[in-house]
Amino acid sequence: MPLFEGKVALVTGGATGIGRETALRYAAQGARVTVADINEDEGRNTIGMIEAAGGEAIFIRTDVTSPADVEAMVARTVERFGRLDAAFNNAGTPGGFTNVVDCTMAEWERTVALNLTSVWLCMKHEIPAMLASGGGAIVNTASEAANHPAPHMATYVATKSGVVGLTRSAALDFAGQNVRVNALLPGPTVTPMLLRGTQGLDRSLEAFGAGLPMGRVGQPREQADVVIFLTSEMSSFVTGMAVSVDGGLNLR
Numbered sequence: 001m002p003l004f005e006g007k008v009a010l011v012t013g014g015a016t017g018i019g020r021e022t023a024l025r026y027a028a029q030g031a032r033v034t035v036a037d038i039n040e041d042e043g044r045n046t047i048g049m050i051e052a053a054g055g056e057a058i059f060i061r062t063d064v065t066s067p068a069d070v071e072a073m074v075a076r077t078v079e080r081f082g083r084l085d086a087a088f089n090n091a092g093t094p095g096g097f098t099n100v101v102d103c104t105m106a107e108w109e110r111t112v113a114l115n116l117t118s119v120w121l122c123m124k125h126e127i128p129a130m131l132a133s134g135g136g137a138i139v140n141t142a143s144e145a146a147n148h149p150a151p152h153m154a155t156y157v158a159t160k161s162g163v164v165g166l167t168r169s170a171a172l173d174f175a176g177q178n179v180r181v182n183a184l185l186p187g188p189t190v191t192p193m194l195l196r197g198t199q200g201l202d203r204s205l206e207a208f209g210a211g212l213p214m215g216r217v218g219q220p221r222e223q224a225d226v227v228i229f230l231t232s233e234m235s236s237f238v239t240g241m242a243v244s245v246d247g248g249l250n251l252r
């Protein structure tokens, strides 16, 4: 039987990259899926891909930095599908590529709002919805950069480290109520975000990947499979973990 038969999954940042791939895999595993994103065109393309494969999904235009949008995202999901079992809080930004001295107040606040405050806001509304249908599982996207900071990414590293702390606190507070919460720490993975971020590099993506322990960058599917595992019954005794999916970058 598919892992998510009869279940409902919600993915933020589901218009492209890791989020899109995860939304597709939830649907392939039988879930009805909410795709939430600010990118309406690509968000609707994700829905089209799910429907073309015989799945069921809705797009909800959501700015995850807006408390009203996030509340409505969860409410509309429950209204439409009747429950919430799995959530992947994944929308994010690399931030402004500066050090702590050059970072401006506006840049700091924008990155914190999108990478960290949004994850709290999502869980604030998702957890009550999950409790109402007996429990659920959440994955929050952090980054392996939380353990291995890259230069000029101070704000990003701070927010992604914050996501790990927030994940562990939520996991502890709701462990006794059948809500599991884990963090995904992707290493470099081929998505629009990585492609934008490596545009200015003096080497190709292949050369960039060759510098990693497994000799290559990751694919969105390799992240999505771990999210599926962490939000399915297959990981029913796993909570509070920060799971690196990084081709061995954590070994450095």
Ligand SMILES: NC(=O)c1ccc[n+]([C@@H]2O[C@H](COP(=O)([O-])OP(=O)(O)OC[C@H]3O[C@@H](n4cnc5c(N)ncnc54)[C@H](O)[C@@H]3O)[C@@H](O)[C@H]2O)c1
Pocket (backbone or CB within 6 Å): 012, 013, 014, 015, 016, 017, 018, 019, 036, 037, 038, 039, 062, 063, 064, 065, 090, 091, 092, 093, 094, 114, 141, 142, 143, 144, 145, 185, 186, 187, 188, 189, 190, 191, 192, 193, 194
């Ligand atoms: N790709 C990598 O190498 C990598 C590595 C580590 C961590 N990550 C993390 O993975 C997550 C997904 O990134 P990706 O690589 O798939 O990139 P991506 O750019 O393909 O996806 C990010 C998605 O978030 C959406 N988004 C941006 N701002 C939003 C907002 N305010 N409200 C709702 N949605 C918004 C974008 O429209 C986009 O669809 C991010 O949190 C990122 O930090 C990525």
